[in-house]
Amino acid sequence: GFWPSANRAFAAARAGTPFSIETLMTIAAVGAVIIGAAEEAAAVVFLFLVGELLEGVAARRARASIQSLAGLVPKIALVERNGAVEEVPAENLSVGAVILIRPGDRIAADGLIVEGDSAIDEAPVTGESVPVRKKAGDAVFAGTINADAVLRVKVTAAAADNTIARVVKLVEEAQESKAPTERFIDRFSKIYTPAVLVLGALVAVLPPLVMSASWSEWIYKGLAILLIGCPCALVISTPAAIAAALSAGARRGLLIKGGAILEALGSIDAMALDKTGTLTEGRPKVTDIVAFGRSESNTLSMAAALETGSSHPLALAILDRAKADKVPVPPASEAFALGGKGVSGKVGGKEIFLGSPAAAGERVALPADMLAQIAAFNDAGKSVAVLIAAGVPAGIIAMRDEPRADAKAGLAALRAAGVEPVMLTGDNRRTAAAIAGDLGLAVHAEMLPQDKQRIVRDLQSSGKKVAKVGDGINDAPALAAADVGIAMGGGTDVALETADAAVLHGRVGDLAAMIELSRRALGNIRQNITVALGLKAVFLVTTLVGVTGLWPAILADTGATVLVTANAMRLLAWRPRGVGE
Helix, strand or coil: CHHHHHHHHHHHHHCCCCCCHHHHHHHHHHHHHHCCCHHHHHHHHHHHHHHHHHHHHHHHHHHHHHHHHHHHCCCEEEEEECCEEEEEEHHHCCCCCEEEECCCCECCCCEEEEECCEEEECHHHHCCCCCEEECCCCEECCCCEECCCCEEEEECCCHHHCHHHHHHHHHHHHHHCCCHHHHHHHHHHHHHHHHHHHHHHHHHHHHHHHHCCCHHHHHHHHHHHHHHHCCHHHHHHHHHHHHHHHHHHHHCCEEECCHHHHHHHCCCCEEEEEHHHHHECCCCEEEEEEECCCCHHHHHHHHHHHHCCCCCHHHHHHHHHHHHHCCCCCCEEEEEEECCCEEEEEECCEEEEEECHHHHHHHCCCCHHHHHHHHHHHHCCCEEEEEEECCEEEEEEEEECCECCCHHHHHHHHHHCCCEEEEECCCCHHHHHHHHHHHCCEEECCCCHHHHHHHHHHHHHCCCCEEEEECCHHHHHHHHHCCEEEEECCCCHHHHHHCCEEECCCCCHHHHHHHHHHHHHHHHHHHHHHHHHHHHHHHHHHHHCCCCCHHHHHHHHHHHHHHHHHHHHHHHHCCCCCCCC
16 A cells, blocks of 8 residues: 555655655655555555545546536437438538437437427526527527427537536536636645654654654654645645636536635626626617507507518517417518618508608607607617508607616526625617616716726726626627626627636626625635644644653544545535525
């Protein structure tokens, strides 16, 4: 049992690291044999190897926690080719291929739904506890589960580039990067270890030389000092906690690219958030339908008839609302778009127009109550479409990119954590002010990418640690300038690559959860360092006064390693506050 550790000590010395943990243990074990404490030497070697084993178990558990994500992707996919379906290895799927996903199947690749409407269980990848309803045009992740209907999905990323593969790769790279605390511990141990050797030598030699004390007694105590000084627990205290925290975050859709970022998140006290796609859903929804001389459903029905087949975001919002309300959508004839104005056609033999208030006003005089309603909707930051049927104003449809369902609660959680949020957006001032007013946020509107970066710099110059959250290319400069850049789930590749961290599911509440995880990890590291150094201080005193000896010394070091490792592993079970409580 002694040889493997001694061999590593010699190898480390030849490589230029003479003051390793193995060196201290080797000197202590050899010295114990020389002074006739062979049984204690054996106990020292055995307990040291147990400690090494426990460190290995801790590292493997942290790695396995994130690597298990890779096992979520099925090995086989059903590919449609020439009208037939065949099984192919999922790792061989090419971008553009169309795969068939049956109810209950795991999705084999990142892609876009081309046909079908189903609930998708994203819990394995993002931690989302409730299945998400998805339809044609929506994105799906590899490893998620199709719940209740057949889907046809067009592959958008090869196996090596899908969401899970990228998460695993980024977390592994992150675990290899050292945090500031970890780098400090490394530097500290390079000074600490030779200092322990010198202290052990002085304890062994000075009392016999100066006070004519017993050589065997003080050499024994000097060897015990070497074992007490082993910095095993101290060295593992930070990387074990960081590896566990990074893995726990990734399993809940919080991707943090390294220990340095994990530490920095804990000190954030200001957060600049983009509006579209970050605080809001990123696509307009119908918020209001006002009918004139007919029912709301009839107004919506005629509007949807004209918009059928259009891919314009506002048209899709109207069609989605018609589908949700289950209103009939009659066929339209002679429908054609009028550039920048709207769309015109015939529904049920009547001439119908749907377009901007200005374009509608050019066709017919709009009544005062309709104009007042349009102005109110515009003041609330909503886009308005006016419906004219057979030359008569028939209704108003208002649309807006609405805040995410959890935006208010997420912002409240940030404030509770001592982080002050502010909105930065390129959108017009009226729309931005309306959304910010709903959310209770300060706002900077009509901002270019360089303007967003300037605001981040201004916040930093006022002494704040700033996180920037965004999802688009225009956010990249500000993401790079911030102390921590965070990309939202549906963001562009540029945003995801520029950012230091990513919220894969796109929930605003996950931003506060990410900061909570960072602070929990930092607290865990402080606990670990206290345990590691505290036990050493206690046994240093008890050894010098003769209460403890060699095997209790190594047991104390191994015990500290066990406690530190177990404490760090608690982070693997971390849940954001309020989840499962």
